Amino acid sequence: MLFDPCRRPQSVENYLLQIMRAVQLTVLVATTLLTTAKCHESIRVHTGLGDIQGIVQTIRNETVYQFRSIPYAEPPTGSLRFQKPVLHGGWSGVLDCTTFGPSCLQQHSILDKYLPNPNQSEDCLTLDIYIPRTLSRSTNRSVMVFVFGGGFLVGQSMLYDGSYLALAGDVIVVIINYRLGVFGFLVNPAQGLNGNYGLWDQRLALQWVHANIADFGGNPNSVTLFGQSAGGFSVSLQSIIPNNKGLFHRVIAQSGVVEGHFAIWQNAYTYAKDVGTALGCSNTTSYAKCMRDIPAERLLQAQTSVTQTPSVGKTLEFDLSMGPVVDGDLFPLPPSEMIKNQTSGSYLFFHSLDFITGNVDTEGSIFLSLLPSIAKEDNFNFSDGVPSDVFCHEIGPALLNAFFENEVNSTSxxxxxxxxxxxxxxxxxxxQTLNAYSDALYYTPTIKILGDHSEGNSSSSTYQYVFRRPIPDPSLTKGYPPWWQNGSAHGAELYYLFRIYDYQDNHIVTVPEQDAGLQTAILKYWTNFAKTGNPNSDDLPEWESYEAVSQKYCSMDTTITQEQHLYGSRITANYKSDDIEITANYKSDDIEITANYKSDDIEINANYKSDDIEITVNYKSDAFKITANYKSDDIEITVNYKSDAFKITANYKSDDIEITANYKSDAFDINANYKSDDIEVNDSLTSVNINVNKPTNSTQKREQDMNKRKIKTIDY
Structure with a gap:
């Protein structure tokens, strides 16, 4: 099918897409390429690779030069599948870049009907360039390179029109495609498949920009790398690779940083085995050759099948379905460890970059689509909310395992x-469930990386933001439950970076004037930063830089304000590590908690106080020792845990019951005494027995049901 260079869909629609695939949630936030632009003559640029022909468009009475789907790498097919990309060798004659090429292979979705080109292909490693007003080598404009999100599974550059960003700041905008899903991230080191091909694609695209952007009037020494969600994790990861020095100079990581759980794919090796088994490659002489010989469409079908199949007998988990891994090459260590050593190349490179990171105010929105399946299994109506026991015994533990990477005593x-x-x-x-999800997987990692970057850093700038405006199209949240408070959902800021103006021109949604003003501001903040490393200018509210003590950030709402200590009423965190030290404070009308974590192994001190209960907990380990005291008007409990193997002594006393229990194990030994006015019991166990009590109410029934939970995996 041929595509008219001027062809665009007839109406404008920006949207947040949350795709729940069985027990998976993949969120793709994107902006369609619908526009009021008028197509004019073509334009030609001479590069070292050959001549390139693009098109000229008039957008809101200004000129934008567009070069679409320029190949930066050879097709990653055949023997190049599951390999690092190879730089494109150039072409003879004139390369026609007036139309958008195919997306990288991915599962089809409702997005297809909005795409100028709905086709997909393995041959997809291309980039799009947007140049404002004049096209001349002498302009020496700053460059902004955007990496889209989509859980490392879905997305394409053609969904994002860089024209408005380019015009707002007089910068050149480049938007890149990279390999997704199994094509971009399959890993089996024993077979020479090291993964991270999608990240290598991003890096090669940056090298292409560095070598060729001057031909389009860009400055290769003033490049800002920015991305959202999976794109945010990507640009943050690229920022700790020392060999990237010189390819970019500033970074904006939106809703994704290297300290976050979703920066690294935890189940990569298990997945490689499962998809290999599904395709009959696991027991072959060469897994890699077998997988390279599989037709692309069949490989994509197997990817979809494996990622949608739940594992029986597992608990709720939060993990990527696909993504980056510690490969011994790009990442010789886990990313958080790479920037721990202040003399390492990773730390020094990261500190040399000007850095903005931030979030929307309701990152937990991406958890919404998983709640119906949890509600069905746990027998509650999620339109009414979430029962506290479901949070405490299922969702909360899964968040803890994700946050601490399974390295914390889960019960405590x-x-x-x-x-x-x-x-x-x-x-x-x-x-509170959405808040906990946001805190554990987004806000706390953001505070951590801001501290990493700003501490002792006089060579570059650090800024934080929180975006607070909802998605402008109410039809997109029409099906949300009644308790949804219309916060700023994951990806909402993209509507402001990529053409919210078109809503006013072509769509039935009325955009309030204050939102148009906010879009102008965010476009200027982003492009000011791209040019100078400072987002401020005289026509904008001041955005103060971040530092670890004051923790100031820009609150982006209808009124832009400077605030500090993100969600301090909920959590304030300080991190320091030669292993790890964490101080956290939680306060609300109902409860106040102060917790301190310190580790040569681990030491934790926690205090809980409310009108109803006071709890003091101390954890210390050269092996494991816990002392806990609970006191209220109704009950007093003292618990001591100490282990060279395992020993627990517990005393419970109240007006109604007194219990003394001793647990000791070099296998398992339990002595328990229960006494009350109604019953006295003495019991001893000298072997390992499992006793399941019959539930006496619906809450107990739900807790027992949760012990049989199937795995649920989500993507952001």
Whole structure:
């Protein structure tokens, strides 16, 4: 099918797409390429690779030069599948870049009907360039390179029109495609498949920009790399690779940083085995050759099948379905460890870059589509909210495992998390559930990386933002539950960076004037930063830089303000590590918690206080020791845990019951004494037995059901 260079869909629609695939949630936030532009004559640029022909468009009475789908790499097919990309060798004659090429292979979705080109192909490693007003080598404009999100599974450059960003700041905007899903991230080191091909694609695109952008009037020494969600994780990861020095100079990581759990794919090796088994390659002489010989469409079908199949008998987990891994090449260590050593190349390169990072105010929105399946299994109506026991015994532990990478005593930590976020009211509990998800997987990693970058850094700038405006099209949140508070959902800022103006011109949605003003501001902040490393200018509210003590950030709402200590009423965190030290404070009307974590192995001190209960907990380990005291008007509990193997002594006393229990194990030994006015029991166990009590109420029934939970995996 041929595509008219001027062809665009007839109406404008910006949207947040949340795709829930069985037990998976993949969120793709994108902006369609619909525009009021008028097509004019073609334009030609001479490069070292050959001549390139683009098109000229008039957008809001200004000229934008567009070069679409320029190949930066050879097709990653045949023997180049599952390999690092190879730089494109150039062409003879004139390369026609007036139309958009195919997307990289991915699962089809409702987005297809909006695409100028709905086709897909393995041959997809291209980039698009947007140049404002004049096309001349002498302009020496700053360059902004955008990496889209989509859980490393979906997305394409053609969904994002860089014209408005280019015009707003007089910068050149480049938007890149990179390999996705199994094609971009399959890993099996024993077979020479090291993964991260999608990240290598991004890096090669940056090298292409560095070598060729001057031919388009760009300055290769003033390049800003920015991205959102999976794109945010990507640009943050690129920022700790020392060999990238000189390819870019500033970074904007939107809703994704290297300190976050979703920066690294935890289940990569298991997935490689499963998809290989599905395709009959696991037991072959050469897994790699077998996988390279599989037709692309069949490989994509197997990817979809494996990622949608739940694993029986597992608990709720939060992990990528696909993504980057520690490969021994780009990442010799986990990313957070790479920037721990202040003399390392990773740390020094990261500190040399001007850095903006931030979030929307309701990152937990991407968890919404998973709630119906949890509600079905746990027998509650999620329109009413979430029961506190479901949060405390299922969702909360999964968040802890994700946050601490399974390196924390889950039973003890669950007490901390449950006490901090538990609410009796289901409406309040679901809000706290979204807050906990946001805090653990987005906001806390953001604060951590800001501290990493700003501490002792006099060579570059650090800025934080929080975006607070909702998606402008109410039809996109029409199906949300009644407790949804219309916060700023994951990816909402993209509507402001990529053409919210078109809503006013072509769509039935009325955009308030203050939102148009906010778009002008965010476009200027982003492009000012791209040019100077400072987002400020005289026509904007001041955005103060971030530093670890004051923790100031820009709150982007209808009124732009400077605030500090992100969600300090909920959590304030300080991190320091030669292993790890964490101080966290939680405070609300119902509960106040102070927690300190320090580790040569681990030491934790926690205090809980409310009108109803006071708890003091101390954890210390050369092996494992825990002392806990609970006191209220109704109950007093003292618990001591100490282990060279395992020993627990517990005493419970109240007006109604007194219990003394001793647990000791070099296998398993339990002595328990129970006494009350009604019953006295003495019991001893000298072997390992499992006793399941018959549930006496619906809450206990739900807790037992949760012990049989199937795995649920989500992407952001």
């Amino acid at each position: 930590a669950e007490t901390l998390l449950c006490s901090a976020y538990r609410r009796a009211d289901m409406f309040k509990q679901v809000q």
